[in-house]
Amino acid sequence: MSITHRYTIFETARGFCAIAWSDIGISGLRLPGESAxxxxxxxxxxxxxxxEAEPSAEIKQVIERVRTYFAGDMTDFSDLRLDLSGQTDLYRRIYDATRRLGWGKATTYGALAGELELGRAGAWTIGQAMAKNPIPLIIPCHRVLAAGGKLGGxxxxxxxxxxxxxxxxxGLPSVEASPAQQSFGF
Known part of the structure; x- marks a missing residue:
């Protein structure tokens, strides 16, 4: 069975975003870029x-929440329906745990791996899942940091x-990128 994805582009205070959805739920979000x-x-x-499609009433409400977020107002996305049908069971578990990080809360790759009992390569696995996150912001991968509270990628x-x-x-305190992250443009 093939899932049909629709998308629309919209503007926020930080730039242009895209949201994609299917009948199951939200399947993608592109964080603000400079141009449509x-x-x-x-x-x-x-x-x-x-x-490209006209968003449903449900998707219009999500777009308004994204705009509210980028305007700097506290926003919660934890109740939204997501389409993670293209993801592995492990990545779904990781994304579910990440969604529990509310506004202004952060954790590390290692702490999240420990919570999910992922073992020795767990922090690396968390990092890979965050890098492949199809719905950033709604799955708040920006709240997952590297060891020592560094930004990570x-x-x-x-x-x-x-x-x-x-x-x-x-409202989280300023976090520094490591010199290696800065030199490679992460």
Missing amino acids: EETLRAALRRHPSGA FSAPGGTLSKQRMLELE
Whole structure:
């Protein structure tokens, strides 16, 4: 059975976002980029068979929540229906645990791996899941930090600078990128 994905581009106080959805739930979110064209290209890379569509009332409410978030107001996304049908069971468990991190809360890759009893390679596995997160912000991977409270990576537009700005928006103290992250542009 093939799942049909639809998407739309919308503007926030921080730039243009894209949201994708299916009949199951939200399947993708592109964090703010500088232009609608760049955001559209990114949305099409993730969902090449998707179709641009007018959002349903439910998706319009999600878009308003995303706009509220990027305007700097406390926003909760934990009640939204998600379509994680393309993800492994392990990644679904990781994303479910990550969704429990509310506004202004953070954890580390290692702590999340410990909570999920993932063993020795757990922190690496958490990092891989965060890098492949199809629905950033709604699955708040920006709230998962590297050891010692360092930023870690961030694959969204703007990299770790975007991650830092999102954490600051939520009132979390400034976190520094490690020199290696800065030199490689993570």
